[in-house]
Amino acid sequence: MNTEARFRDGLFASLPIVMGYLPIAFSFGVAAARAGLAPGEAFALSLIIYAGASQFLALALFTSGAPVLVAAFTLIAMNLRHVLYGPTLMRAAGPKATTRRAWAWAFGLTDEVFGQALGTLTRGGTFSEAYMFGLGLAAYSAWLTGTLLGAIAGGGALEGWPSLSAGLGFMLPALFLALLLSLLSRRQVPVIVVAGVVTVLATLAISPTSGILLGMLAGAGAGLVRK
Amino acid sequence: MTWQLFVMALLAGAANWAFRALPILLRRERTATPGWVERSLAAIGPAAIATLCVASLLPMLSSDLLALAPVIGGTLAVVGTYLARPSVVLATLAGAVVHGGMVWLLG
Incomplete structure (x- = not known):
């Protein structure tokens, strides 16, 4: 891609993300319905938060009665990694890249959108805000559409389809595992091992919510002490 | 939507926007970031993903091999697909398809 990437180039590049987001968002919509949320409430969560794992955790925390703050x-800590995405992307985009409308398109900088945009730049593509809008809008639309469809279908939508329900239920662990593989490096191994072990121990000893929080903090601590 | 859920969503959404947009909007010539800040920031991402991966797999573990087989199959499908073609979306879909397929096959 030698000319400036266009809006429709971004739309095209988003296709794999759209295919992945629709079923994951559908399963979020179903989970939200099971948790007692109305379709509009599930849609609002996707519209406002727009972060898959955080939204599933939000449901778990909400239903467990965890205090709001x-x-x-917990949700904020989970997405702190996104702080690094913008600078990394703009470093790859080069010094001439404009960011006048980043206040709008950057909200769509999810793990997958970031990965796709960075991959395009790494393969020799050029950066443009129009491309980022195309990439981000299609992914966001798929996320919202999937959520709404899942929430309307309702918590009992998959009762007659146990294998489909099982497949959708495995979507989230599969997504996390794939994301983990995408950022796996020798340098990150101690962080990952510490986070994983602490999560297991704290989950067994205290509770799943504590396991998640303590696992993250322990992993971040392991990163702090490494050379 | 209860006010608790709405407040939680607003705080998380505002933080998401800030984390994603502000580092781009406030970007200036490279300024020195303290080493410990950079190290802990760099570690939070992998730590969060590893934690969530473990936390989401833990409830699926079982001593019943028949119940465990789809989890193992799905996990291997994710790893195998990612190694063959490093795409998060493809690997995720492959894992879900294999897991669901094995549940169907094993009844």
């Missing part, structure tokens, strides 16, 4: 802090 503790729940919000």
Whole structure:
């Protein structure tokens, strides 16, 4: 791609993300319905938060009755990694890249959108805000559409389809595992091992919510002490 | 939507926007970031993903081999697909398809 990437180039590049987001968002919509949320409420969560794992955790925290600030802090801590995406992307885009409309398109900088945009730049593509809008809007639309469809279908939608329900239920662990593989490097192994072990121990000893929070903090601590 | 859920969503959404947009909007000539900040920031991402991966797999583990087989199959499908073609979306879909397929096959 030698000319400036266009809006429709971004739309085209988003196709694999759209295919992945639709079923994951559908399963979020179903999970939200099971948790007692109305379709509009599930849609609002996707519209406002727009972060898959955080939204599933938000449901878990909400239904477990966790205090609002503790729940919000957990969700915020979970997405702190996104702080690194913008600078990394703009470094790859080069010094001439404009960011006048980043206040709008950057909200769509999810793990997958970031990965796709960075991959395009790494393969010799050029950066443009129009491309980022195309990439981000299609992914966001798929996320919202999937959520709404899942929430309307309702918590009992998959009762007659146990294998489909099982497949959708495995979507989230599969997504995390794939994301973990995408950022796996020798340098990150101690962080990953510490986070994983602490999560297991704290989950067994205290609770799943504590396991998640303590696992993240322990992993971040392991990163702090490494050379 | 209860006010608790709405407040939680607003705080998380505002933080998401800030994490994604502000580092781009506030970008200036390279300024020195303290080493410990950079190290801990760099570690939070992998730590969060590893934690979530473990936390989401833990409830699926079982001593019943028949129940465990789809989890193992799905996990191997994710790893195998990612190694063959490093795409998060493809690997995720492959894992879900294999897991669901094995549940169907094993009844």
